[in-house]
Structures are given as structure tokens and as C-alpha cells.
Amino acid sequence: MKGIVWPRFSHGAVMVFRRDFLAWVKYYKSSLLLNFGEPLTNLLALGFGLGMYVAKMDGVPFVDFIGPGLLAVTAMNAVTFDTTFGAYDRLNVNGVYESMVTTPLSAGEIVAGEFLWEACRSLLYGTVFFIVLLALGLVHSWWSLLLPLPLLITGALFSAPALFVATKAKNNEQLFYYFSLVITPMFMFSGVFFPLSKLPVLIRDLILITPLVHVVDIVRALILGHPTDSLWVDAAVVVAYTVGLSILPATALKKRLTG
Amino acid sequence: MLHQTATTAPDVVRVEGLVKRYGDFEAVHGVSFFVSEGECFGLLGPNGAGKSTTIRMICCLAAIDGGTIHVLELPAFPGNQAIKQQIGVVSQDDNLDPDLTVRENIEIQGRFYGQSAGEARERAQELLVWMQLESKAKAQVRDLSGGMRRRLVIARALMGKPRLLVLDEPTTGLDPQARQLVWAKVRELKSQGVTVFLTTHYMDEAERLCDRLVIMDHGGILEEGPPDEVIARVVGEECLELSGISEDQQVQLARHLGEAEVTFSEWQGEIWAVFGSQLDRLLQRWQTLESALPRFYRRRASLEDVFLRLTGRDLRE
Structure with missing residues (x-):
């Protein structure tokens, strides 16, 4: 179709990734702290606090149930915060993208570079949270060694819509709409805190067409150690979302920078 | 289309019948001019004359609605990497990367142009020395003065060893000392054979630097020629x-x-x-x-x- 731009994974994209890494190195301490405060609080307060009153969830202790879910959310949020606010600044405030397109870089390469970086960010922040789970004795299976795979894809998956929103937002406040209308509802209803099995079918089906629930399924199955065949469906949905959403930011950014 | 057979070097920029529309508004209508190799060419005009639009089209950053632009004999269109690889652009705003140090800012630029790490490091070092920014190499860009930022933006535009350097209002907001330094550097680049395309609101700057210039207004060209000739002819x-x-x-x-x-x-x-x-x-x-x-x-x-x-x-x- 005319006008559609795909991310372009090239040497240039790797250099955009490198730029993001060089920038991250300068503030990684505060970044790690900011991204862990909330999920860790949730884990401790809800898992161990509320967990005292909740017998079991889907056959496992409550804290064991929400740990993997919060890991998936940590990855999603780390990527979403960085991509929305960070990319908004790079596009509208600092002119970083504007400067990049005057070089041989294209909008598709910039987006591809951001995907690569956010995939790594997701892996990084997910892994640190994994270590916390490990220390708390909440990891139950060697299947966990496969976690980097879903984490990398999760990074690319959630950076796509976030980057698109950052490209379309007319001001900083509009980014918050994305959090309150998309990210937070997904966080609450994607099987992080309770299984979907007891929900009315219509609502459950509605939730099943969103992406986070499938990431949560995969991460939980790997950490708790009971992978089933349905994980292939989850994986297919996650990959389909990642590929499908990836054209949104590349197309929008190209229009914005060279329209 | 017929072109005169040139015996001299081909034009670095050749604009013919250029048209740009935004909805019903025609921002540029039928503009033609050329820039020869090794000259400093000025594009002048009040705000809204169509300068920036024209520059964006030359730099392969905006679509062309009519006519043609050739840069280094290649047709310009949005995203033409073959052209972008050979030009350096200094935009009006200091769009330096605030998350990177001075050295990182220009080194990464070299990488965007496809240079190896070693090549980019070497070139960055040369340019930092040349622009008298070496002592600030490790500084964050927000700690630089306006003049230093401007020098860094110009150094960055030179990382890709451009054959054409586009300077969009390079000295706006600079103090006289910083302006003098920028002028000296532009002259030096010219003597090295770099073609310079300049826009500015400072007429003394254009008069000093430009071999030839064009004055635009309301999307069309009003005058064209060497500064002395234009002055003599018009006033x-x-x-x-x-x-x-x-x-x-x-x-x-x-x-x-x-x-x-x-x-x-x-x-x-x-x-x-x-x-x-x-x-x-x-x-x-x-x-x-x-x-x-x-x-x-x-x-x-x-x-x-x-x-x-x-x-x-x-x-x-």
C-alpha cells in the first residue's frame, strides 16, 4: 500500500540504537530506580500484604501469581515511559530526530533503531526484576531461561504504539491520555492480578484481543514452569501485534519529518 | 528538457521551475537558480518568502510539487540517501543532542554517515580542534555558550565530509566575536573547495560571504547575481x-x-x-x-x- 513505511533494520538503525545507549548510560541509575519503585511496591504490598488474605490464585500462592505478571508490566512500562516522553522530546523539543533525517538516516531507520533499543531496555529491566523475583524465591522453573525471548519482543511491541502516540501528540499532556486510557486499563485487566477464567465470556474475549495479556501468559508459564501448547497462540498474537503495529510509527514519523 | 552543454564543472545545485504548495497556498512558484561548485551562494528573503521550504526540498526533506531540483546531478526527493550522504545541514535551531556529550554528538553523526568507529573518532577529533572545542569535548551540550553550540552544530554538519554545506541562518543570536569566527570558518571551508549554501537575515553577512545570491519574496525570485552587481543594479x-x-x-x-x-x-x-x-x-x-x-x-x-x-x-x- 502506498505511503506505508516499515521500520528499516540497517547499519543506520544500529547507530540510532547506539545513540540511545550512550544517552541511557548517563542516567541509568535514576532510570532503574524510577522503573522499579512502582512494580516492587506492588509486589511487596499486594503480594505479601494482600496475599495474606487471598488463599490461592489459579492454584498458586498470590505473590507467586502476580510476580511474573508484574515482570511483564515492568518491561512494558519501562519501554512505554521512555518511548512516549523520550521520543516526544526528541521529536518536538530537542530536534534530535529532525537532525537525524538531515543525515543519510531515514524515518524507517530511526524507528528501527528505537525498536532495537527498547527491546534491549525491556530485556534489561525485565531481567533486573527477574533477579528480584529470584531473590524472593518466586522463580520456580528452568523454563525461565527462555525469558529473554518474550522480553525482547515485548520491548519492540510496546515501543511501536508509544512511538506512534509520541509522534501524533500535540502536547505533553496528551501522552498521559495514552497511559490512562490504554496502559493502565491493560495493566489492571490483563491477568496480572487475577486470572481471566472467571470473567464473563464477552469481557474475557475483549481482553484477549489486547497484547499484554498474552505476554503475561507467556512470562508466567515460563517462571512457574507449566508451559502449555496455548503458549504458541500467545506467541503468535504477540508477534502479529509487533509486526502490525510497527508500521504505525514509521509511517507517522516519515510524514512528520519529511511531509 | 534541454540543458545547455556546459564546459565548466556541473552545478552543485540546479533548481528549475520549482513549485511547492500547502493546500491552496503556493509557497514557492516557479523558482529557478543554480549553485556552482566551490561558490558561496546566498538565498535571502524576509520571513515567509519561501526560503526554508526551498532549502527543505534541496535537502531531500520535503516533497516537490512541481519542477525539479538536482543536487550533485542527482534528482532530489524526500529521503534520497545518495544526496543526503554528500551534504551537511546546519539548521536554524541548535538541534544538538542534549543527552550526549560534545564529542559523542559529532562522533555519532559520523556513524550516521556510515563511518567506522575509528574513522568517526579521528574526524571528530580533527573537527573539535578546528572549531576550538577540544577543551569542551567531554562537556554536556547544555553547558556550552551560544557561540560554542553553533560551532558544534557546524562541526557536526561537516562530519560526513560534505561536498555541499547548507547553512540556514548560521549566526542568528551570536555575539560579534562568535560571528567573526563562523565567517572565518566558512571562508576556510570555501577555500577547501566546499560549496556553501547560505541563508541569513544579516545582509552584511551575505555581502561578505556570498559570491552570488538570490533574493526571494512571496515564493518568487526578485533579484539574482553577485552582491556588488545586485547593489549597483537595484540601488x-x-x-x-x-x-x-x-x-x-x-x-x-x-x-x-x-x-x-x-x-x-x-x-x-x-x-x-x-x-x-x-x-x-x-x-x-x-x-x-x-x-x-x-x-x-x-x-x-x-x-x-x-x-x-x-x-x-x-x-x-
Whole structure:
């Protein structure tokens, strides 16, 4: 179709990734702290606090149930915060993208570079949270060694819509709409805190067409150690979302920078 | 389309019948000009004249709605990497990367142009020294002064070893010292054979740096040529500014304007300005008149006079 731009994974994209890494190195301490405060609080307060009153969830202790879910959310949020606010600044405030397109870089390469970086960010922040789970004795299976795979894809998956929103937002406040209308509802209803099995079918089906629930399924199955065949469906949905959403930011950014 | 067979080097930029529309508004209509290899070319005009739009199309950053642009003999269109690989762009704003150090800012630029890590490091070092920024290599860009930021932006644009350097208002907001340094560097680049495409609102800057220039307004070209020639053609060589003069006196003096090569005269506020060549004949004649010659100031006509003559004195906002 005319006008559609795909991310372009090239040497240039790797250099955009490198730029993001060089920038991250300068503030990684505060970044790690900011991204862990909330999920860790949730884990401790809800898992161990509320967990005292909740017998079991889907056959496992409550804290064991929400740990993997919060890991998936940590990855999603780390990527979403960085991509929305960070990319908004790079596009509208600092002119970083504007400067990049005057070089041989294209909008598709910039987006591809951001995907690569956010995939790594997701892996990084997910892994640190994994270590916390490990220390708390909440990891139950060697299947966990496969976690980097879903984490990398999760990074690319959630950076796509976030980057698109950052490209379309007319001001900083509009980014918050994305959090309150998309990210937070997904966080609450994607099987992080309770299984979907007891929900009315219509609502459950509605939730099943969103992406986070499938990431949560995969991460939980790997950490708790009971992978089933349905994980292939989850994986297919996650990959389909990642590929499908990836054209949104590349197309929008190209229009914005060279329209 | 026919092109004249050139015996000299091909044009670095060739714009023919260029058109750009935004909805119903035609921002650029049928503009043609060329930039020769090794020259400093100026594109001048008030705000909204169509300069920035034209530059964006030359830099492969905006679509062309009509006509053609060739840069280094390649057709320009949004995202043409073959052109972008050979040009360096200094945009109006200091769009340095605030998350990177001074050195990182220009090293990564070299990588964007496809250079290896070693190559980019070496080139960055050369340029930092050349732009007198070496001592600031590890600083964050927010800690730089305006002049340093500007130098860094120019150094960054040179990382890709461009054959064409596009400078969009390179000295806006700089103090005189910083401007002088930028000018010196632009001249040095020119002597190294880099073709320079400049826009500026400072007419003295254009007059000093440009070999040839074009003045645009309302999306079209008003004048074209070397600064001296344009000045001579549009306003003449010099200007007499008479102050403290009554209208009666002016009428009396104006009777003799035909005795010199006066191009035009006009009131500029309280000052009556007479433009033209060989104005000393006029002065001599005025001195023979009974009424005392009012206070006057005689000066060389400048590009600023041309600019105001062509584009008017009304404010553009």
C-alpha cells in the first residue's frame, strides 16, 4: 500500500540504537530506580500484604501469581515511559530526530533503531526484576531461561504504539491520555492480578484481543514452569501485534519529518 | 528538457521551475537558480518568502510539487540517501543532542554517515580542534555558550565530509566575536573547495560571504547575481542620507536629482535618502544653492538597501 513505511533494520538503525545507549548510560541509575519503585511496591504490598488474605490464585500462592505478571508490566512500562516522553522530546523539543533525517538516516531507520533499543531496555529491566523475583524465591522453573525471548519482543511491541502516540501528540499532556486510557486499563485487566477464567465470556474475549495479556501468559508459564501448547497462540498474537503495529510509527514519523 | 552543454564543472545545485504548495497556498512558484561548485551562494528573503521550504526540498526533506531540483546531478526527493550522504545541514535551531556529550554528538553523526568507529573518532577529533572545542569535548551540550553550540552544530554538519554545506541562518543570536569566527570558518571551508549554501537575515553577512545570491519574496525570485552587481543594479553605488531637512528644502534639492545618476530617493522616517552613483556631482551642485546644505551622511549603498527596496519596509511576522 502506498505511503506505508516499515521500520528499516540497517547499519543506520544500529547507530540510532547506539545513540540511545550512550544517552541511557548517563542516567541509568535514576532510570532503574524510577522503573522499579512502582512494580516492587506492588509486589511487596499486594503480594505479601494482600496475599495474606487471598488463599490461592489459579492454584498458586498470590505473590507467586502476580510476580511474573508484574515482570511483564515492568518491561512494558519501562519501554512505554521512555518511548512516549523520550521520543516526544526528541521529536518536538530537542530536534534530535529532525537532525537525524538531515543525515543519510531515514524515518524507517530511526524507528528501527528505537525498536532495537527498547527491546534491549525491556530485556534489561525485565531481567533486573527477574533477579528480584529470584531473590524472593518466586522463580520456580528452568523454563525461565527462555525469558529473554518474550522480553525482547515485548520491548519492540510496546515501543511501536508509544512511538506512534509520541509522534501524533500535540502536547505533553496528551501522552498521559495514552497511559490512562490504554496502559493502565491493560495493566489492571490483563491477568496480572487475577486470572481471566472467571470473567464473563464477552469481557474475557475483549481482553484477549489486547497484547499484554498474552505476554503475561507467556512470562508466567515460563517462571512457574507449566508451559502449555496455548503458549504458541500467545506467541503468535504477540508477534502479529509487533509486526502490525510497527508500521504505525514509521509511517507517522516519515510524514512528520519529511511531509 | 534541454540543458545547455556546459564546459565548466556541473552545478552543485540546479533548481528549475520549482513549485511547492500547502493546500491552496503556493509557497514557492516557479523558482529557478543554480549553485556552482566551490561558490558561496546566498538565498535571502524576509520571513515567509519561501526560503526554508526551498532549502527543505534541496535537502531531500520535503516533497516537490512541481519542477525539479538536482543536487550533485542527482534528482532530489524526500529521503534520497545518495544526496543526503554528500551534504551537511546546519539548521536554524541548535538541534544538538542534549543527552550526549560534545564529542559523542559529532562522533555519532559520523556513524550516521556510515563511518567506522575509528574513522568517526579521528574526524571528530580533527573537527573539535578546528572549531576550538577540544577543551569542551567531554562537556554536556547544555553547558556550552551560544557561540560554542553553533560551532558544534557546524562541526557536526561537516562530519560526513560534505561536498555541499547548507547553512540556514548560521549566526542568528551570536555575539560579534562568535560571528567573526563562523565567517572565518566558512571562508576556510570555501577555500577547501566546499560549496556553501547560505541563508541569513544579516545582509552584511551575505555581502561578505556570498559570491552570488538570490533574493526571494512571496515564493518568487526578485533579484539574482553577485552582491556588488545586485547593489549597483537595484540601488546604485552609494547613498546620501539628509537629516533635519524640511519638505520645502527637499523639494528644492530634488529639482537637481537629474544631474547625477540617481536611481531613487525616498523618505525613511525623518531622513531623506538619495541613492545612486556619482552623487558627489549632486553635492557640488547643492553647495552652489543659496540655502545652506543640511546635515548629510554619505555612505556606500549596501545589500540591506537592496533588500528593503525590493521587499518593502513593512514588518513581516
